[in-house]
Amino acid sequence: MAVRGNRGKMAKSKNHTNHNQNFKAHRNGIKKPKTGTKISTKGMCPKFLCNQKFAKKNSKAPENHPKQRVKGSCDHYGNAL
DSSP: OOOOTTTTSOOOOOOOOOTTHHHHHHHSOOOOOOOOOOOOOTTSOHHHHHHHHHHHHHTOOOTTOGGGGSTTSBOTTSOBO
16 A cells, blocks of 8 residues: 655755745845945056056146136136137
8 A cells, every 4th residue: 555645754845935034124224236436446457557547647627727628618728718
């Protein structure tokens, strides 16, 4: 006589449940990821980083003439045309 069902065997364990996870996630609020963080330069090519440093330094707009930053409205020395 064959044994039917799970008689004599251990019960199967539960594979997955999402119980209480939504509550736990909302305890501190679901926040949007922070944007605008500076990208790490660790591991980047040193030759590129050196070039980038000089490019940033030499491409700054004149600080004392904020209205004259539009191309063609001032000469190379910051004087109005």
